[in-house]
Amino acid sequence: MDQKTFVQLGQGRTRYIYEGDTSNSESPLIVCIHGIGSASYSFQMLSEALIKSGSVRILRLDLYGRGHSDAVSDPHTGELFVDQVQELLEKLNLQNDKITLIGHSMGGCISALFTHKYPDKVERLILLTPAGLPWNLPTGSSLLKIPYLGRWVFGMLSSFVAPEKTVAENFFDLEYSKDNIATLLKNRGETEQSKWTDALVNSVNNFPLTTSVEQITEISRQERPTLIIWAEYDITTPSDICFPQWVKLFKSNPKAEFVVVKDTRHNLHCEEVELSNQLITSWVHGRDFKSMDLHKLRNTKSANVTLTARDEIIKKFWLDNKVQYSAYMI
Structure with a gap:
């Protein structure tokens, strides 16, 4: 059950959810770290699937400034969030447990930075369209760096752009995902x-x-089971720019695996829910997802979605690199 549980950490109060087989310290511990614009709720459906799939413990949290956790005026650095996760583990007496990290977007980068700082703690790594490697942030992002003006401009834009539009931009098939x-x-x-x-x-x-190239490069050389999942039409962490960089770094790692989910955008685990759940739960439990007919779980109607100009560029990228990446497509 999703209960609002809080603990006081060094930088503020943090809301977390600890669920599953929590009475069994031998059960695998999975820590879910959400993206820049969401909170722990974005992993609710995946958490439920993981709990049903076997004996696991799930820890989700709201990063500072998100959900029900306290707002923090200090700079939102990688270190701030890595420390938040570590402090929460310590407060819950889980600091000595080996963990599987699941991180989405900025949470993927936080997961990588946590792994870099605490390599012996992280047993497995699942990264969903992670940030961290170079790409050009959206036009206008530089305005946010202008003191006061950036906050004012973004606040004004946010007041005119409905939350529905902001969220919907991260889904490919709006009707299917409504x-x-x-x-x-x-x-x-x-x-x-x-x-x-x-x-x-x-x-x-x-x-x-x-700008986390150094840390991500270092963990790519560590032979840790790592699953990197991308959305075909992701324009937030652009699939045509970011995915090839992660493959280049991790491909020589014998324990790294890659998946691209067709006809999805940035929130792929909230869009193709059943497919994502089956893929991730299978991998967590050591089952060979490549032998499973996961493509049968896909929403086949998404093929009829009208593509934007940016989508057409991404589509061309995947077509031009079909030989190199087709084995990863689901």
Whole structure:
């Protein structure tokens, strides 16, 4: 059950959810770290699937400034969030447990940075469209770095752009995903707009969204089971720019695996829910997902979605590199 549980950490109060087979310390511990604009609720459906799939413990948290955790005015650096995760583990007496990290977007980069700092703690790594390697942030992002003006401009834009549009941009098939989008919007509505805006601006200005090459390169050389999943039409961490960089770094690692989920955008685990759940739960339990007919779980109607100009560029990329990447496509 999703219960609001809080603990006081060094930089503020943190809301977390600890669920599953929590009475059994031998059960695998999975820590889920969400992205820049969401909170722990984005992993609710995956958490439920993992708990049903076998004996596991799931720990989700709201990063500072998101969900029900306290807002923090200090710079939202990678170190801030890595320390938040580590302090939470210590508070719950889980600091000595080996963990599987699941990180989405900025949470993927936080997972990589945590692994870099605490390599002996992280047994396995699942990265969903992770940030961290170089790409050009959206036009206008540089405005956010102008003191006061950036916060004011972004706040004004946020007041004119409906949350529905902001969330929907991270889904490929809006009709197919409408129920899941509504669920995300309901949960996001629990965070004050000004708090969410401040957190987003702070993270864009201070978090190494595109400059964590050194740390990610180092963990790519560690033979740790790692699953990297991308959305075919991701334009947030652009699939045509970011995915090849992660493959280049991790391909020589014998324990790294890659998946590209067709016809999805950035929130792929909230869009193709059943496919994502089956893929991740199978991998967590050591089953060979490549022998499974996961493609049969896909929404086949997404092939009829009208592509944008940016989508056409991405489509051409995948077609031009079909030989190199087709084995990863689901």
